[in-house]
Amino acid sequence: GENVEQHPSTLSVQEGDSAVIKCTYSDSASNYFPWYKQELGKRPQLIIDIRSNVGEKKDQRIAVTLNKTAKHFSLHITETQPEDSAVYFCAVSTTSGTYKYIFGTGTRLKVLA
Amino acid sequence: KAGVTQTPRYLIKTRGQQVTLSCSPISGHRSVSWYQQTPGQGLQFLFEYFSETQRNKGNFPGRFSGRQFSNSRSEMNVSTLELGDSALYLCASSITGGSPLHFGNGTRLTVT
Numbered sequence: 129g130e131n132v133e134q135h136p137s138t139l140s141v142q143e144g145d146s147a148v149i150k151c152t153y154s155d156s157a158s159n160y161f162p163w164y165k166q167e168l169g170k171r172p173q174l175i176i177d178i179r180s181n182v183g184e185k186k187d188q189r190i191a192v193t194l195n196k197t198a199k200h201f202s203l204h205i206t207e208t209q210p211e212d213s214a215v216y217f218c219a220v221s222t223t224s225g226t227y228k229y230i231f232g233t234g235t236r237l238k239v240l241a
Numbered sequence: 242k243a244g245v246t247q248t249p250r251y252l253i254k255t256r257g258q259q260v261t262l263s264c265s266p267i268s269g270h271r272s273v274s275w276y277q278q279t280p281g282q283g284l285q286f287l288f289e290y291f292s293e294t295q296r297n298k299g300n301f302p303g304r305f306s307g308r309q310f311s312n313s314r315s316e317m318n319v320s321t322l323e324l325g326d327s328a329l330y331l332c333a334s335s336i337t338g339g340s341p342l343h344f345g346n347g348t349r350l351t352v353t
Contacts, residue, residue: 134283160339171331171344172284217283227338228297229274233283 130155134218134232141208142240149235151218152200158220161194161201166234167214175216176203208239242267245334245345253351259320262348266313266334273315274342275307278329287330290315291338322352 131154141147151161162177178185178192178201185192189208194201205212218232246265254260266273275287286299290309307317313334319326329349333342 162341164342164344171346172342173344174341177341219284221339227272227289227291228286228299229342230286231276231284233281 130158130220130228130230132218132220132230132232134235136235137233138236138238140238140240143208143210145208147203147205147208147212147237147239149203149216149218149237150200151202151220151232152198153220153230154199155220155222155230156199157222160221161192162219162221163192163203164217164219164231165214166217172217205237208237210239210241213237213239245332245343247330247332247345247348249348250346251349251351253353254322255353256322256324258322259318260322260350262317262319262330262332262350264315264317264332264334264345266315266332267343270334270336270343271313272335272338272340273309273313274333274335275315275317276331276333277301278331278347279327284331287317289338296338319350324352326350327352 134151159180164172165175166172189206191204215234217234219229221229248263272291274289276284288298293309304320309315329347331347332345
C-alpha cells in the first residue's frame with residue numbers, strides 16, 4: 129500500500145542554521161505534497177505545498193523541493209529561529225481518485241538559541 | 242471565515258463504551274476527513290467524506306465509522322472502545338479532495 133517515510137524523527141539545530149527534512153513515498157500517482165507544522169498543543173497548519181508539475185517552491189525562509197523520479201521531497205528552512213521549533217509533517221495525496229492523504233511520522237525540530 | 246470546529250475538546254470514556262465526535266467544516270468546504278494522532282504514529286487516515294459519501298477509508302476496524310450531513314458537518318463514531326483508542330482525533334476540511342487541508346483543534350479521547 130501507500131507509504132511515506134520521513135527522516136529524521138528529531139532534529140536539533142543552532143539558531144540561524146538551516147534545517148532539512150526529507151520524505152520518500154511509494155505511490156507514483158501522488159501529485160500533491162504539502163508540509164504541515166504543528167506546535168505543541170495546537171492544530172497542524174499548512175506551511176508550504178508543491179504539486180508534481182513543479183520542482184521547487186519557495187516562501188521566504190521555507191522551500192520545498194520535489195524529485196518525482198526518485199519519489200522524494202524535502203523541506204528546507206533557512207536562518208532558523210526559535211519559533212520554528214515544532215513538529216513538521218510531510219504528506220502525499222492525489223488530486224483525483226482516492227482523495228486520501230498519507231502523512232509521514234513527523235520530525236521534531238528544536239532550534240537552540 | 243470561521244475555522245474548523247470540533248466538539249467536544251476532551252472526552253474520557255470507559256472501555257466498552259461508545260463515543261461520537263463532531264466536526265463542522267469551514268463554510269464552503271465539502272470534503273471532511275478524519276485522522277487519529279498518537280505519539281510516534283503521526284496522523285493516521287481514518288476516512289474522507291464528500292457530499293455525504295464516504296470516498297475512502299483507512300485501515301481501521303469497523304468499530305470506527307462516520308457520516309456526513311447535507312450541510313457538510315461530519316460525525317465520527319467509535320464503538321466498543323479499547324484502551325488503544327486513546328488519541329487525539331483531528332478533523333480537516335478542504336474545498337475538494339486533494340486540496341489543502343484545514344485542521345480543527347481536535348478532540349482528545351482518553352479511554353480508561
